Amino acid sequence: MKVNRLIAGAAVAAVALLATACGTGDAAPAAQQVQAATTTSTTSPTTTTTTTVAPTTTTTTVAPTTTVAPTTTTKKPVPTTTTTKKPKPSTTAKPAPAPVEGVPCAATVSACIDLSANKSWLLKDGKVVLGPVPITHGRPGFRTPVGTFKVGWKDIDHKSSEFNNAPMPYSVFFNGGIAFHQGSLKVQSHGCIHLSASAAKAFFNGLAVGNTVQVVA
Secondary structure, eight states: OHHHHHHHHHHHHHHHHHHHHHTOTTHHHHHHHHHHHHHOOOOOOOOOOOOOOOOOOOOOOOOOOOOOOOOOOOOOOOOOOOOOOOOOOOOOOOOOOOBOTTOSSBTTOSEEEETTTTEEEEEETTEEEEEEEEOBOBOTTSOOOOEEEEOOEEEEEEEOTTTTTOEEEEEEEEETTEEEEEOOSSSOBSSSEEEOHHHHHHHHHHOOTTOEEEEEO
């Protein structure tokens, strides 16, 4: 600003000198024009830009530390169950009755038949009351079955309905149609036990319904 003013002053002085020298009346206006021209100053406003930077806020969230207490599990003891097995009652099998001396059957039977020896016995209370007596038994295809049986019924004058009404005196049936009865001791039967007349009568009188007959091979 001071420089401008000095320049303007020098210019006015120079114009005044020129006007005096020329002797014209236009000096004043010219000096004024020069002054006006030189005193015109354009002041540009200074623009001040202020940039406000927002402060950066960093937020760090720290998760709370949780301390988990150790879990203590206490197992309850399982009660021990002791099962005491009751002792089973001792079962003593009754020994089979010993056979009667000289007889291949039990002492509890009432009649004994030995097919291989072709003999028979009549017993009572474990003792032989008759025998051995000769017999014949079933032929091939009509074999007398082996086993223990019960007397089912008796017929003193029986006739066979299966074999042409063949006579079967003093019949004692102990296994279906198989019986002691009087018959030939030289001919095999159709399964029955043939006895002599005297033996057949003794067996008929000595055996009752329900008595046991044992047949062995």
